[in-house]
Amino acid sequence: xxxxxxxxxxxxxxxxxxxxxxxxxxxxxxxxxxxxxxxxxxxxxxxxxxxxxxxxxxxxxxxxxxxxxxxxxxxxxxxxxxxxxxxxxxxxxxxxxxxxxxxxxxxxxxxxxxxxxxxxxxxxxxxxxxxxxxxxxxxxxxxxxxxxxxxxxxxxxxxxxxxxxxxxxxxxxxxxxxxxxxxxxxxxxxxxxxxxxxxxxxxxxxxxxxxxxxxxxxxxxxxxxxxxxxxxxxxxxxxxxxxxxxxxxxxxxxxxxxxxxxxxxxxxxxxxxx
Amino acid sequence: xxxxxxxxxxxxxxxxxxxxxxxxxxxxxxxxxxxxxxxxxxxxxxxxxxxxxxxxxxxxxxxxxxxxxxxxxxxxxxxxxxxxxxxxxxxxxxxxxxxxxxxxxxxxxxxxxxxxxxxxxxxxxxxxxxxxxxxxxxxxxxxxxxxxxxxxxxxxxxxxxxxxxxxxxxxxxxxxxxxxxxxxxxxxxxxxxxxxxxxxxxxxxxxxxxxxxxxxxxxxxxxxxxxxxxxxxxxxxxxxxxxxxxxxxxxxxxxxxxxxxxxxxxxxxx
Amino acid sequence: xxxxxxxxxxxxxxxxxxxxxxxxxxxxxxxxxxxxxxxxxxxxxxxxxxxxxxxxxxxxxxxxxxxxxxxxxxxxxxxxxxxxxxxxxxxxxxxxxxxxxxxxxxxxxxxxxxxxxxxxxxxxxxxxxxxxxxxxxxxxxxxxxxxxxxxxxxxxxxxxxxxxxxxxxxxxxxxxxxxxxxxxxxxxxxxxxxxxxxxxxxxxxxxxxxxxxxxxxxxxxxxxxxxxxxxxxxxxxxxxxxxxxxxxxxxxxxxxxxxxxxxxxxxxxxxxxxxxxxxxxxxxxxxxxxxxxxxxxxx
Numbered sequence: 001x002x003x004x005x006x007x008x009x010x011x012x013x014x015x016x017x018x019x020x021x022x023x024x025x026x027x028x029x030x031x032x033x034x035x036x037x038x039x040x041x042x043x044x045x046x047x048x049x050x051x052x053x054x055x056x057x058x059x060x061x062x063x064x065x066x067x068x069x070x071x072x073x074x075x076x077x078x079x080x081x082x083x084x085x086x087x088x089x090x091x092x093x094x095x096x097x098x099x100x101x102x103x104x105x106x107x108x109x110x111x112x113x114x115x116x117x118x119x120x121x122x123x124x125x126x127x128x129x130x131x132x133x134x135x136x137x138x139x140x141x142x143x144x145x146x147x148x149x150x151x152x153x154x155x156x157x158x159x160x161x162x163x164x165x166x167x168x169x170x171x172x173x174x175x176x177x178x179x180x181x182x183x184x185x186x187x188x189x190x191x192x193x194x195x196x197x198x199x200x201x202x203x204x205x206x207x208x209x210x211x212x213x214x215x216x217x218x219x220x221x222x223x224x225x226x227x228x229x230x231x232x233x234x235x236x237x238x239x240x241x242x243x244x245x246x247x248x249x250x251x252x253x254x255x256x257x258x259x260x261x262x263x264x265x266x267x268x269x270x271x272x273x274x
Numbered sequence: 275x276x277x278x279x280x281x282x283x284x285x286x287x288x289x290x291x292x293x294x295x296x297x298x299x300x301x302x303x304x305x306x307x308x309x310x311x312x313x314x315x316x317x318x319x320x321x322x323x324x325x326x327x328x329x330x331x332x333x334x335x336x337x338x339x340x341x342x343x344x345x346x347x348x349x350x351x352x353x354x355x356x357x358x359x360x361x362x363x364x365x366x367x368x369x370x371x372x373x374x375x376x377x378x379x380x381x382x383x384x385x386x387x388x389x390x391x392x393x394x395x396x397x398x399x400x401x402x403x404x405x406x407x408x409x410x411x412x413x414x415x416x417x418x419x420x421x422x423x424x425x426x427x428x429x430x431x432x433x434x435x436x437x438x439x440x441x442x443x444x445x446x447x448x449x450x451x452x453x454x455x456x457x458x459x460x461x462x463x464x465x466x467x468x469x470x471x472x473x474x475x476x477x478x479x480x481x482x483x484x485x486x487x488x489x490x491x492x493x494x495x496x497x498x499x500x501x502x503x504x505x506x507x508x509x510x511x512x513x514x515x516x517x518x519x520x521x522x523x524x525x526x527x528x529x530x531x532x533x534x535x536x537x538x539x540x541x542x543x544x
Numbered sequence: 545x546x547x548x549x550x551x552x553x554x555x556x557x558x559x560x561x562x563x564x565x566x567x568x569x570x571x572x573x574x575x576x577x578x579x580x581x582x583x584x585x586x587x588x589x590x591x592x593x594x595x596x597x598x599x600x601x602x603x604x605x606x607x608x609x610x611x612x613x614x615x616x617x618x619x620x621x622x623x624x625x626x627x628x629x630x631x632x633x634x635x636x637x638x639x640x641x642x643x644x645x646x647x648x649x650x651x652x653x654x655x656x657x658x659x660x661x662x663x664x665x666x667x668x669x670x671x672x673x674x675x676x677x678x679x680x681x682x683x684x685x686x687x688x689x690x691x692x693x694x695x696x697x698x699x700x701x702x703x704x705x706x707x708x709x710x711x712x713x714x715x716x717x718x719x720x721x722x723x724x725x726x727x728x729x730x731x732x733x734x735x736x737x738x739x740x741x742x743x744x745x746x747x748x749x750x751x752x753x754x755x756x757x758x759x760x761x762x763x764x765x766x767x768x769x770x771x772x773x774x775x776x777x778x779x780x781x782x783x784x785x786x787x788x789x790x791x792x793x794x795x796x797x798x799x800x801x802x803x804x805x806x807x808x809x810x811x812x813x814x815x816x817x818x819x820x821x822x823x824x825x826x827x828x829x830x831x832x833x834x835x836x837x838x839x840x841x842x843x
Binding site for chain 3: 016028031080085087102107111120259
């Protein structure tokens, strides 16, 4: 009886794991086999042509724009906010409020961010459907990620570093940028990498704020489409699974590289710690 | 206020009279609270220039807390409240808001070596650089003289650019002392500086303290009573946040006037 | 004794000023997340409540109306609410058990080498854009359903459920596996020493101890599923009917917003914001319910 029950559970465990792995292998395999024929130098670096056969260079550039702009804004703000929470703030109502806000922002679905961005950045601030409007929306999306990872890495900096530095007659600010932030850097970096992944994977919020123009953006005030949005649109509009899968390969490779560098950095972090 | 009480405590020799020695630190009626909880009870004592003063007592007696009031490290903890006076060179350090100036004058060495993850050179030069010294020549001189002052120059002079974290525990602690010396302080506070070290390293640090006495006023918290007896000129015995007895070290260890001091140093508790 | 006040050294004055300035700046940055949240919630709720507060639309008709015809000023979202609820519950029912069992397998049973290979791969899949799950769903799951079930159109509630369940898997597996691995070895040894089998130990001791982490995994996976928009558009069919069977074409709340935001204006646009409010409340309620469940399990 007991043995049979054990056996049943064991089968379920193996079965589930097998199913999960099979499905995931199938997804990646499918996208790869559907799309790999399109991958070429011209596909990556070529200009888009609506008639087909064009490349995805404008979408790559647009994606890079959104990453760079949102991180340029979100990283300093996020680090400063985390520094405030960990190094300056006294526990109390204000800290609880900020923590609540940060956690709530994490839980809001991206379509709501899109709604907000479409009205606030696009209409109210008159930025129009543009890369900048999308990037500002993305800034709010990744802000909590950067705050949380930075806070976590500040927590790992030994308290004795702070004492040692302050006891030498330095200010908190000096201690911060000479000792604490350098020690917390690997953690902050992995937060940034996580954010890049989030930006690359984002679609709904960008769809509603950057629009869908499939051409090389002339400036950050142009409407444009990112890789992910492109992959969505070619599927929805023309059912071009091959093209969508080719873009998918590029996306998966980007995520793979990001994951590998995050692993590399965290390994380095562990080594640096004595 | 019960003036009688103060008198009794004075008679109990928490203030050692030494007319021919300069008083460097003078503490009067110091109370310290962590929130509601009182940790120090009206501490009054004088610490003399160019002497080693040891603070001994069981764990949690307030000796480390007291040490940290001398360079205001307790300010870092939320909810600490202090009443009374601490005068260093006749200036009340809790009246001034210039903590930077205080901490450049009062250096500190911690229980566990807490070098930064930088090179040996950068660790020692850290404090002076933060004071705005940029001249390479000047920094080199400071680093060398500080390392010599901490009796570790010969051991590390060939690898100043190597990470300080690669050194042994004893070496690291002496670099910490060099880092404190580099600020040219008057006073050096040491919070159980040898408790994490092996006996040989401990001996080296103790010899160093002996030598440093002529240039600095040293206050050292120690768990190790032999250490207090070996290195200090005066000893204060702390118990439950009070100074039970404060006197010349030889007297404390040979004929303590308080029964509790005797019980502690003969190992009956603690 | 007269108390002397001691002057601040001149060279330090600048430092203290910088100190004050920087701490204010840091505080302001931290407050930006509060400001952002207020702006987002404020905008969505303000815009979304206008039709009801100003134009006199009935909120009841909005929630329980079955017709959504913006050109005729008919804004009933019941079909979308029902579609969202069905899709979420369906994805939970399929995705959570498989995900948790996989996590348990990887943390407890799997040969070390297999786990070392599979875990990072699953982690990678948690990070790939969800649109790709939609592409996969449209290319493979939809035609499969169409053929197997003899449907006119493969885009359906069941397709949405399957895509969302698959999408949740990597998130649930990754987070739950970490939680299970964090359970101290001594718990297992204690149970095994008392004569419990490995499987009994896992389900009676290890999994209950990792409960809060497992709950977090479910909440995260669910959050990903319920808020998902673009992948769902591709496989849902987007019809505006009240779903009565798994094979009906559906339009969940999120897709309604994304599909129409591009050309909506006036009351129509405000109604999309109202849809956003409903989605918001939906998520709040779900999180609340899950928190309640996990609290109850704790006793």
